[in-house]
Amino acid sequence: MALGASLAEQHMESVQTAVAESKISPGSLVVLDFSGIDTVNGSYIKGTAFWLWTCGQLSASNLAVVSAPRHPADPRSCDIYVAVAGLSAEVTVEFQEFLKPRRLPLLSARQLKGGLIDEAVLLGHLDPVLTFALKAAMHRGAVTAPEMYRSFPDEDVTVTAWNNRLNELHALRLLRRVRAGRAWKYEPVVNKIIWE
Secondary structure (H helix, E strand, O other), X not given: OEOOHHHHHHHHHHHHHHHHOOOOOOOEEEEEEOOOOOOXXXXXXXXXXXXHHHHHHHHHHOXXXXXXOOOXXXXXXOOEEEEEEOOXXXXXXXXXXXXXXXXXXXXXXXXXXXXXXXXXXXXEOOOHHHHHHHHHHHHHOOEOHHHHHHXXXXXXXXXXXXXXXXXXXXXOOOEEEEEEOOEEEEXXXXXXXXXX
């Protein structure tokens, strides 16, 4: 059983220290393996997967932190991506109950290959407009907003709107973003997402 914020902080101590000391390479994907864990609660999820997700989102969103983190357990800006793996049916339900009311997505790895996620399921919530944009980006592999605009001429979506959607998927830690000349190129964090 993995219950409570104290146990989460204990389990995450080395990861929190690595984030605080900037020892994780930018753009890294951290996979938390829940194999052998039969029960979790919201406090444990908040202190593990959600903590990492928050650090990544702070980096992507350039959100100003009201006060500087004083403790390694305080979320801080770090360009990381997070996924979970090895979820039992009961633990999956707990993650869904944690994510859906917050309207947040999280990747659950189904197949790992060479340290990368080959196949994942999307847990939680993703707006239908963003789901369409993510599926299109997954199909292309790597894409810019102007390329998306040209790929979907029948959609009543401007280049700026495509850019906003791709940027939001980046902030949600579902797409990586790299400079491509004057534009941003967005690429999937995983090879394949199973839509359930």
